[in-house]
Amino acid sequence: MAKKVITGIPVSSGIAIGKAFFMNRRLYGAIPRQSIAQDLVESEAERLRQAVDCAISDLVAVREDLPKELSDHALLIDSHITILRDPKLSKSVVKYITTMQINAEWALLKAIKDTEETFAAIKDDYIRERIQDVRLMADRVLSKLMGLSSGLTAIEGRIILLAHDLAPSDTAGLEVDKIMAFSTTEGGKTSHTGILARTLQIPAIVGVSGLEDNITDGEFIIIDALKGRILVEPSEEELAHYTELQNRFETYQKSIHRNCHLPGETIDGFRVAVHSNIELFEEVAAVLDYGGEGIGLFRTEYSYMNRPSLPTEEELYEEYKELAEIMDGKKVTYRTLDLGSDKLLSQHAQISERNPALGLRSIRFCLQHKDMFKTQLRAILRAAVHGNCAMMYPMISGLRELREANKVLFEVKQDLRRDGLHFAENIPVGIMVELPSAVMTAELLAREVDFFSIGTNDLIQYSLGIDRTNKDVSYLYQPLHPAVLRSIKMVVDAAHQSGIEVSLCGEVASDPFCVPILLGMQIDSLSMNPQAIPGIKRIIRQTTMDECKTLLRRILDCRTVMKINRLVMDSIFTRFPEELTFYSSLLDLDDMV
Template structure:
């Protein structure tokens, strides 16, 4: 990283820095520096008669802060998912720390200072201790406590909740790091880009910037110490490049890039209500993957025509107890109503493996990925499974609900799961509880044995859906989370491409549609291949839908089939990937993935 060059007579020299591209786009503007220094709160003495009033002020501010954090938590869950939502769970725990609250009360009574001063002092000490500890976790915890402290102080001063944002022109926000609260409440009409010193691809700033669709670069080292308010700044968030004090030529170049990028985005926007059909009229369904009911709205907003994977285990991840049938009915029903009449495919709980939970007693296993997970847990915990299936059957009256069983290795599990479903339906009928007994039943094809049995499986269910993440990892026996073997995890491994091909052919032979719901579905390079192999539905994160739709609408089914046939004849993952990349680049030169 270059340091600031010596400025000569008020003119600064063009400077380039590199960081991690966290959310795509190009932004050009003026720096607004957000300095997250702790505010100074002077020790203000109070009279003994004022102690009671101070304590009441504290109670009120804690209540207001709690409500504000809960609102942030809801918003975070809606816009950014569980990982960011959990940050605010931590904030609630910090706010409700009994010892902290006791200390504040005791010290206000004993020392007779304003509660603002005491709160700042108590939490400030905690922050200082955390900051002295080594490691990222403590830095984050210190930032969490700082975030709670700032909100509490704002409410104590009667200033309201979030940072004021009144800029006369669009700005690029530069900060050492953004607090989760500030990141969550960024107004994208005023803030056209975010650049931070800290953070990685999975930091809350990166996740939120992507969800809010604001171009962002993180991990820039010491950018915030090199700039001043009003400096000219360019962010190429497709490549991670930051340019300070750009000259006229550079500015013109980036204006051009920005225009191309925006033109592409608005072209995507125009596709929203159009079907994903090839130039020769072959239609593919583009569906979204969700883990919260409200995300169904985002799928529709991005032009999706259904939800191909609702990860129901999210119900376990935000709490410590088993979700009740009624709660599940409510959750599934909400998502179904948002989508109706478009389909909602609910995958039954995929617990175990890397998704463990306290309320289900899963013993530590030597090899959890080959162990007790998903349908295996459901089939041995009938109480849980039956409650979930009853909730799904009931919810299906509120929309177009389908059920999908994960981790099916062969016909035995499918038959057993279907039997439990039939029992659940019979129970509901006996209890005269309204439900729709005719929900479609499908399975995830994510185990090599299911690929080999795909035709028989397809005959006994209504649809197949290929879960590429697990299928790849089981096919090549490589855990992609394990750095030592991650290189063996190749999405375009010829073995994997053949498995997809086999599954599609088998499904179609049985007259059943075949979907794909793994990450491969969101990969633009894979789209012509998947369409050409005959995949009927591609289910992916909603933000990927417009781009995949653009690709599908640009190509003909005939050329997709040729591309797929050629890919099937190539020998290695690298050859297939290079070939697919080349074919896509030829046809779509303005995809943002090429801008780096």
């Protein structure tokens, strides 16, 4: 048996076997905590400013000298520079230096702790995990304050890179062909480490508790990024098992990648568009490489995060325009801002709500801040002339909100005409169906939009009344719950009866146990993370609509989640044993039954 086995969150699938190499172990345990005299307060504040300036200079230099493999990550480095330049954090640190008369390192720790507490209250996974960016930049400043090098020593041979956290700027000087895998203490499914690993197409596990305490440089380890496990000093039997599993997985990946650019079409000719969800330009390369036929959901929130002021219309226009042009005729669907008081848009951070998930967020937030909403709509409309573009509103609860949003869109179009600016007059406009009220009024909503996009992550949570990030109730998060399946079918049927298309995004779209059921409902398109596309396409191409419709009928006759899960396991796993061998390792099959 291995000396130790530690676990984390797999964010880029695969197996890696090799020696551990650590960089930037957490500094916080060794940080000096000192009181200072009143006459040293100003010099300590100046020391902080100099450390921040040096950290910014380092990042600017890294950005200008990015290796070809990481050139797409310039935008991430820009966002980190923006964090360092944000006066709020520096002011908070200086306040601690001044009022408590403590050294800059200690003051920085206190300011970061305040920021962490604020982020911890955020419901949205993606936004909450952006605290990792702030921590990364704090580490850079701490390194400067403590006179430590933030770079990497030369690497000899291929290694598995371990770190407290990673940013593209950290790895810019590396020979990426020497990195077999990543693993970090910090991070979640949407962290930049995962995006970086998927871009480089190497295994990665993040959020590993005890990573720095349980592994030392040079130890032989196995990264199992299928199940999210790290084996330290594995036994001969474990090494043999994982070597064989690694070979099988790599062979399977090559086989599905070979045909990933073929259409998602069943044996009997039913065509399903397979798109991708992204939030950063850095992911576009993966969308195209893995056979994505378009972008079914571009999350626009990132442009508003980690900055002291709102983005201008021109900034947004250039960003959206570039994305449309890069996709070169493939569809791009921009989701309008899904922000709220729980997502820390700095200009509105003073808003406090007891239950942000049910409060002023998404389209509600935009309709209360129409100037900001109009700026984004103007940018989308102008950019849409440069490609095959659509837009959709999030969290629509009924006709009133839809009509209010469309009224703002109408006013924006009038303004653009008056300004003499070229824009997409007839851009398709859809809505995210993610609330039970939208499901129940889908027939009415379908008459006033061009398409639906079912957001299953929120729909499941709102329908079942659970927070899947809450460990005490996460077991109730069941994608195949009868209420969820009936809701999805109701929306699909309402859309088709009105002659509009319906797509589905969220984790359900990339779940191979759900895809045949969705095909049976005759869903028009699926949108998922880029890495999932080849495997899902292969499943689509190996089935028939008759099979899928028969399965759907049998499932709709089931009354309980347990019976549905058992039926799905018995039928789909048996039907696609090779495809699900690796997918099933990502799931807890005991939970399904």
